[in-house]
Amino acid sequence: MGEPIPHIIQSGENLMDIAKKLGLKDWHQLKEYHDSVSEEKTSETPFAGSTLMTPSQEEIYEMNGEEPPLDPVEEEKEAEQKQEEEKKKEEEDKKQEEVSKGEHDGKYFVVHGAKCVCDKAVNPMQTADLQVTSHKSIVLNDQSKKYLATEDDKTFIPPSATFGQCKLQPTTGGYLPCTLSPAPKWTKTYESTQVLGKKTLTEISELQCMIGGKITINKHGQTDSVSNAHADNTDPLELAAVNPAIKMPKKADTIPVIDSVEIILKPKI
Numbered sequence: 001m002g003e004p005i006p007h008i009i010q011s012g013e014n015l016m017d018i019a020k021k022l023g024l025k026d027w028h029q030l031k032e033y034h035d036s037v038s039e040e041k042t043s044e045t046p047f048a049g050s051t052l053m054t055p056s057q058e059e060i061y062e063m064n065g066e067e068p069p070l071d072p073v074e075e076e077k078e079a080e081q082k083q084e085e086e087k088k089k090e091e092e093d094k095k096q097e098e099v100s101k102g103e104h105d106g107k108y109f110v111v112h113g114a115k116c117v118c119d120k121a122v123n124p125m126q127t128a129d130l131q132v133t134s135h136k137s138i139v140l141n142d143q144s145k146k147y148l149a150t151e152d153d154k155t156f157i158p159p160s161a162t163f164g165q166c167k168l169q170p171t172t173g174g175y176l177p178c179t180l181s182p183a184p185k186w187t188k189t190y191e192s193t194q195v196l197g198k199k200t201l202t203e204i205s206e207l208q209c210m211i212g213g214k215i216t217i218n219k220h221g222q223t224d225s226v227s228n229a230h231a232d233n234t235d236p237l238e239l240a241a242v243n244p245a246i247k248m249p250k251k252a253d254t255i256p257v258i259d260s261v262e263i264i265l266k267p268k269i
Helices: 015-022 027-037 057-063 072-104 228-232 236-242
Strands: 005-008 051-054 115-118 128-131 155-157 165-171 174-177 190-195 198-200 206-208 214-219
Touching: 015 027, 015 051, 027 051, 027 057, 072 190
Parallel strands: none
Antiparallel strands: 005 051, 115 128, 115 214, 128 155, 165 174, 190 198, 206 214
């Protein structure tokens, strides 16, 4: 606590005016402060010429419930430190993104209906169909239900005994059926492509079952069927040239269009 600072009361001054000049929000605290450090008590309107004991600036900040401003040198140092931390975080995020891109290069996106397997299933080839329920926005393969899977998609068909029998749940009568208990999100997701803020899945993505199994992608679910876009971009002449079963399109009859006629008369010689 700083030393009290004496203030000589001027004519017409009151505690409210003095508190305002000092930057103290509540003038009652000024009276309480004076009375606590001085033997002579004061009133709301002290006599001119009397001495009022006032708190230091640090104590005023404390009375107001405020943090004192930083020293300019300290403030600059703190700003530099914050800038350095942000730069470091940005570099780490960029590095992580590059790593993420690298491991997902050449991998297919996973879509609604993808086939998944569990490494703790009695039958390792027992598959379950992944259901995309996190959005209805992005569709692949030009098909209405091929929604792009995200880290939040954890619904499978069949919903019960999803991956058959579980090797981690043995009994005297055999293995119990799978009781899938998925982790909150998939891992090894693709951060560079997101749907509504959710990272997307590729062929290397994994989902941990809380019982102990690891669910992976067996088939990504995309198809190589001819889409509407392919049909729209097909040249009938080229298609007929490579496929004899397709008839060559008839050449459309065209009638020349004459915009104008110019007649030039030449004199007889």
